[in-house]
Amino acid sequence: MADSTERIVARDVVSGGIVALTIKEDRIVSLERETAGSREISEDRLPWIAPGLCDIQVNGYGGHDFTASDVSPEDVWAVAEKMFTTGVTRFLPTITTHSREVMINAVRTIAQAVNEYPPLAQAIPGIHLEGPYISPEDGPRGAHPREHVRPPDWEEFCQLQEAATGLIRLITLSPEYPEAVPFIERAVANGVIVAIGHTAATARQLEDAVLAGAQLSTHLGNGCHLMLPRHPNYLWYQLAEDRLWASFIFDGHHLPQDFMIVALRAKGITRSILVSDVTALAGMPAGIYRTPLGEVEMLPEGRLVVAGQRQLLAGAAQPVITGIVNAIRLTGCTVADAFRMASVNPRALLGLPPAVFQVGACPEFILFELNHDLVNDQLFPRSERTKKAASWVESGMVRIEDQPVLTIQRVYFQGERCPR
Known part of the structure; x- marks a missing residue:
């Protein structure tokens, strides 16, 4: 940031009060807090301030795919720049x-990018390996190619971790394999967080995985069979298991409203994490695209589907801030809780220090406007909510149909205003 002083007065998402801070160069040099209602000026006219978002599942963005055979450090940096504009200051590139x-x-390429671009050393606290040790069955496997699915292999994982220079922080696997439990134990002993996902595991296999150290359910409710036994099934087990955190894709397309509500009630806000699971086609204009999985279509509302129809999804295309809006609108959670699931909780899972407003700290936060009708539950009647999925506009806005509900003003990371 240039040698200048900037003063910001905003509503703090976390505390609910008013925060007045001064930034000089790349540090917060003064900080004052006020209780809500203490100002003569209407608080509704103040912007909101929130810690930078942390997305633990990012596959790519804007035509850049982390798992592409020709991925380059420049691709990694391009995705990071897009993440910053959506309010995400920390993320896990997902392979x-x-x-x-x-x-x-x-x-190896991601590790190289972290070395070549200094901001990435902080922005990328690790890599998420989603597969290849997942279920081979249709449904749980999702869009992962069947020919590359395989059982957990510790020797192979060590080769991957060596190539990543130790950056693999999270791995999603299915515990349905005999090799799963010893693999989980060794991964946990080596400081890697293990998540359950894309699985057809039994309750006993899931229990064994948790006892071995698994901590998270990846995008729970997705990567499943189309039809499941009424009970028991792997969804009920993971929802009921208090030792598991759970991540959810609240993009308005991957999960219906009733599941979103029940899932948050079961896991609780403190064990829930919002993820985007965005693919390389996120941020691309509406149209048909040819991919290694076949032709897909980006619909005008931001829904990514297999070309030729509108129901079968081909991945996610909405940044995690869209999930924040949907969490507020469709589940009734508070603004503070929605941001907690997309910032505070994923940081806690990864063992990162919380992003706090304090004198001497390097600014890492989002300044944004929020439509107060959204907060006050007046924008759309509850009976219509299931028809109103929020969508991201690349100019920095989340909208419902044509109405803006959240607009990012500025994003601060490492003391810099990120480009908008």
């Missing part, structure tokens, strides 16, 4: 199921 050679190249 999905592929051949050993492609995955080794991907993690």
Whole structure:
């Protein structure tokens, strides 16, 4: 940031009060807090301030794919720049199921980018390996290529971790394999967070995975069979298991409203994490695109589907800030709780220090406007909510139909105003 002083007065999402802070160069040099209602000026006219978002599942953005065979450090930086504009200041590049050679190249390239671009050393606290040790069954496997699905292999994982220079922080696997439990134990002993996902595991296999150290359910409610037994099934187990955190894709397309509400009630806000799971086609204009999985179509409302129809999803295309709006609108959670699930909680899972407003700290926060009708539950009647999915506009806005509900004014990271 240039040698200048900037003063910001805003509503603090976390505390609910008013925060007045002064930034000089790249540090917060003064900070005052006030209780809500203490100002003569209407608080509704103040912007909101929130810690930078942390997205633990980002596959790519804007035409850049982390698992592409020709991925480059420039691709990694391009995605990071897009993340900053959506309010995300920390994220895990996510490598999905592929051949050993492609995955080794991907993690090596990300590690190279972290070394070449100094801001990435903080923005990328690790890599998320989603696969290849997942269920081979249709449904749980999702869009992961069947030919590259395989059982957990510790030797292969060590090769991947070596190529990543130790950056692999999170791995999603299915515990349905005999090799799963010893693999989980060794991963946890080596400081890697293990998540359950894309699984057809039994309750006993899930229990064994938790006892071995698994901590998270990846995008719970997705990567499942189309039809499940009424009970028991792997969804009920993971929802009921208090030792598991759970991540959710609240993009308005991957999960219906009733599941979103029940899932948050079961897991609680403190064990829930919002993720985007965005693919390389996020941020791209509406139209048909040819991908390694076939032709897909980006619909005008931001829904990514298999071309030729509108129901079968082909991935996610909404940044996590869209999930924040949907959490507020569709589940009734507070603004503070919605941001907690997209910032405070993922940081806690990863063992990162919380982003706090304090004198001497390097600013890492979002300044944004929020439509107060959204907060006051007046924008749309509850009976219509299931028809109103929020969507991201690349100019920095989340909208419902044509009405803006959240607009990012500025994003601060490492003391800099990120480009908008």
